[in-house]
Amino acid sequence: xxxxxxxxxxxxxxxALRWTALLAAGAFVGSAVVGLVLATMRLxxxxxxxxxxxxxxxxxxGIPLLVWLFLLYFxxxxxxxxxxxxxxxxxxxxxxxxxxxxxxxxxxxxxxxVTQWEAGAALxxxxxxxxxxxIVPQSVQIAIPPTIGFLVQLIKNTSLASTIGILEVTxxxxxxxxxxxxxxxxxxxxxxxxxxLCFPLTQWSRSLERKFNAGR
Amino acid sequence: xHLARAVVRYGFQFRDVLAAWELFVEGLLVTLTLSVAAFAxxxxxxxxxxxxxxxxxGWAKFLVSSYxxxxxxxxxxxxxxxxxxxxxxxxxxxxxxxxxxIALIFNLGAYTVEIVRAGFESIPEGQLEAGRALGLSxxxxxxxxxxxxxxxxxxxxxxxxxxxxxxxxxxxxxxxxTDLFHTASLVQSRTFRDFEVYxxxxxxxxVLAQVMRLVFAGGYRLAFGGxx
Amino acid sequence: MPVVEINNIxxxxxxxxxxxxxxxxxxxxxxxxxxxxxxxxxxTMLRCINGLxxxxxxxIRVDGVEVxxxxxxxxxxxxxVGIVFQSFNLFPHLSVCDNITLAPRIVQRQARxxxxxxxxxxxxxxxxxxxxxxxxxxxxxxxKQRVAIARSLAMHPKVMLFDEVTSALDPELTGEVLKVxxxxxxxxxxxxxxxxxxxxxxxxxxxxxxxxxxxxxxxGPAAETLANPQTAEFAAFLSAVLx
Numbered sequence: 037x038x039x040x041x042x043x044x045x046x047x048x049x050x051x052a053l054r055w056t057a058l059l060a061a062g063a064f065v066g067s068a069v070v071g072l073v074l075a076t077m078r079l080x081x082x083x084x085x086x087x088x089x090x091x092x093x094x095x096x097x098g099i100p101l102l103v104w105l106f107l108l109y110f111x112x113x114x115x116x117x118x119x120x121x122x123x124x125x126x127x128x129x130x131x132x133x134x135x136x137x138x139x140x141x142x143x144x145x146x147x148x149x150v151t152q153w154e155a156g157a158a159l160x161x162x163x164x165x166x167x168x169x170x171i172v173p174q175s176v177q178i179a180i181p182p183t184i185g186f187l188v189q190l191i192k193n194t195s196l197a198s199t200i201g202i203l204e205v206t207x208x209x210x211x212x213x214x215x216x217x218x219x220x221x222x223x224x225x226x227x228x229x230x231x232x233l234c235f236p237l238t239q240w241s242r243s244l245e246r247k248f249n250a251g252r
Numbered sequence: 253x254h255l256a257r258a259v260v261r262y263g264f265q266f267r268d269v270l271a272a273w274e275l276f277v278e279g280l281l282v283t284l285t286l287s288v289a290a291f292a293x294x295x296x297x298x299x300x301x302x303x304x305x306x307x308x309x310g311w312a313k314f315l316v317s318s319y320x321x322x323x324x325x326x327x328x329x330x331x332x333x334x335x336x337x338x339x340x341x342x343x344x345x346x347x348x349x350x351x352x353x354i355a356l357i358f359n360l361g362a363y364t365v366e367i368v369r370a371g372f373e374s375i376p377e378g379q380l381e382a383g384r385a386l387g388l389s390x391x392x393x394x395x396x397x398x399x400x401x402x403x404x405x406x407x408x409x410x411x412x413x414x415x416x417x418x419x420x421x422x423x424x425x426x427x428x429x430t431d432l433f434h435t436a437s438l439v440q441s442r443t444f445r446d447f448e449v450y451x452x453x454x455x456x457x458x459v460l461a462q463v464m465r466l467v468f469a470g471g472y473r474l475a476f477g478g479x480x
Numbered sequence: 481m482p483v484v485e486i487n488n489i490x491x492x493x494x495x496x497x498x499x500x501x502x503x504x505x506x507x508x509x510x511x512x513x514x515x516x517x518x519x520x521x522x523x524t525m526l527r528c529i530n531g532l533x534x535x536x537x538x539x540i541r542v543d544g545v546e547v548x549x550x551x552x553x554x555x556x557x558x559x560x561v562g563i564v565f566q567s568f569n570l571f572p573h574l575s576v577c578d579n580i581t582l583a584p585r586i587v588q589r590q591a592r593x594x595x596x597x598x599x600x601x602x603x604x605x606x607x608x609x610x611x612x613x614x615x616x617x618x619x620x621x622x623x624k625q626r627v628a629i630a631r632s633l634a635m636h637p638k639v640m641l642f643d644e645v646t647s648a649l650d651p652e653l654t655g656e657v658l659k660v661x662x663x664x665x666x667x668x669x670x671x672x673x674x675x676x677x678x679x680x681x682x683x684x685x686x687x688x689x690x691x692x693x694x695x696x697x698x699x700g701p702a703a704e705t706l707a708n709p710q711t712a713e714f715a716a717f718l719s720a721v722l723x
Contacts, residue, residue: 095458097416097419097461098419098457098458098461098462099419099454099457099458099461100419100420100422100433100457101419101420101422102422102423102425102433103422103433103436103450103453103454103457104454106436106446106450107447107450107451107454110440110446110447110450111446111447111450111451112255112447113446114262114445114446114447115255115258115259115262115447116258116262117255117258151565151567151569152569152571154532154565154569155565155569155570155571156571157532157554157558158530158532158558158562158563158565159558159582159583159587159631159632159635160554160555160556160557160558160559160583160587160635161555161582161583161586161587162555165586165587169582169586170571173573174571174572174573177573188324188325192325192326192327192328193327195327195329195330196327196329196423198329199426206327206329206330206333209330209333210333213333213337218341219333219334219337219338219340219341220334220337220338220339220341220342223330223333223334223337223338224334224338226330226333227322227326227330227331227334230325230326230327230330231322231325231326234324234325234326235321235325238321238324238325
């Protein structure tokens, strides 16, 4: 049955935005765990461990996120498992996002000058004390703006979860569009919802970056 | 582990999947066509946008930054839907390939504006002054002083953006463009070997990304190699 | 017993020999100034003394402890050997007070209340008591270097190393740092300074060392050696620096 686009539809879309946010939050936590492991591996004394982390990043970043989602959802189902789309999505986003976040964090730590490590060493700090008191606090400051930028990327990427049947805001938009035959209105509203979520974050990330650069 | 045991028991069969190689090649060609068109259009749009954003009048700057903000804060998938499903409602009918190319150029252009702008801004003011002192006009300074020098610093960022973008074009499969990713569902419906199909597709994208990386690195060396 | 004893050390970076059979013995309370062209190995020697650079031959003893003995705890050594760098290397995310008290608190496990008094004390020595809660970014270059000196003093080291500590400063800021160095020397600290400040070396140095091509080329009592260099290389160096 075809009906017009009503304020009710906006409410439905807003409701679905909740799932987009939840998906992004779950994916962010997962990416952070993977990213932390990767960044730590890159600091390792052992070449093989560093190399493994590099291969992981190359492999993951060379394959589209959509392929990861389909591999985990449809592929793993072939093995005889009942895969929950949410689990597949969060896993896929974490595998994929972790590679990016790991690189961001490693880059932040790498941008701290060697002389800072040296100054810590000269004062008698152990390597782990240098990391904890000197390097990490400074890298966090550098890493926050790109990490927020990553979150924006992640929120947009959750739209791809619609393809494995998660009823987030893009999927809700597809259903609403089919029911109302008002694709332009519906998709513009969907776009506006993403914008409302992402734009403040983007601005926040920028202002932090500006503040940080001014302070240097 | 259950999963490991299941993988062992699964018994991979790639034969049927690989037998459909012609479909994969067709899909690959579509993905490459889309990517190249989007690179060319996106780069042109990006350079134009960045030039306006850096040197243009206030209202034009605002226009460009609004465009960039809208594109960067909404998903590509939704942009594709607006153009492919939305525009016909306004009487503008596009086939899926045209819609995809428009959306991709529109999308990549916005990301390119930012990279190119950062490149322009990395040129020290002294270089512009030197150009003015030699009597060059604004556009001449832009072409001879700014553009070449800034290319050098932005090409690495642009290449990784382009590769990242090329992988992202998989989203066009959702508006029925028969790109590489769409091929997967075609082959899947013939063979019912989902797992193998997506592993093969993943492999093709991976190789494609590596090849592009080499091509960009080689191009960079060719263009800027000798100069320091 | 000398505080620092360097015996025939050799330091290579790859195939490049930077320190070639260098020996130097420094007694308690001595102020040694090390002169030489850039690349002569003078800064590398300082960095070897507190173990920032490993050596390939010879031995270094600080207060009787062998630096390059694998059993040597570098962290303990570094509490006895302070070093101040050309580029200050203050921690930008910490206040002046926290810069100074970080190592005393986490390495020497001093209580926080106690360490604040410690910071105030060493800041008084460098004339910056009012900057206790300032951040490095708000300080001038000279002030940053004085804080770096205070940070090193706070560890109560037995010897302090100064690696071209005035080279990154404008001439008018150099003076205030030299004044602080004078004070540290007057308090009886054993000091080894790599520097281009000949005037400082003449007035406050006990001995000067001239390094050339990775070797100790000339060494002697400060005032006399500077007035009467014995080798042509040192004479040429001095005339180049003074004119």
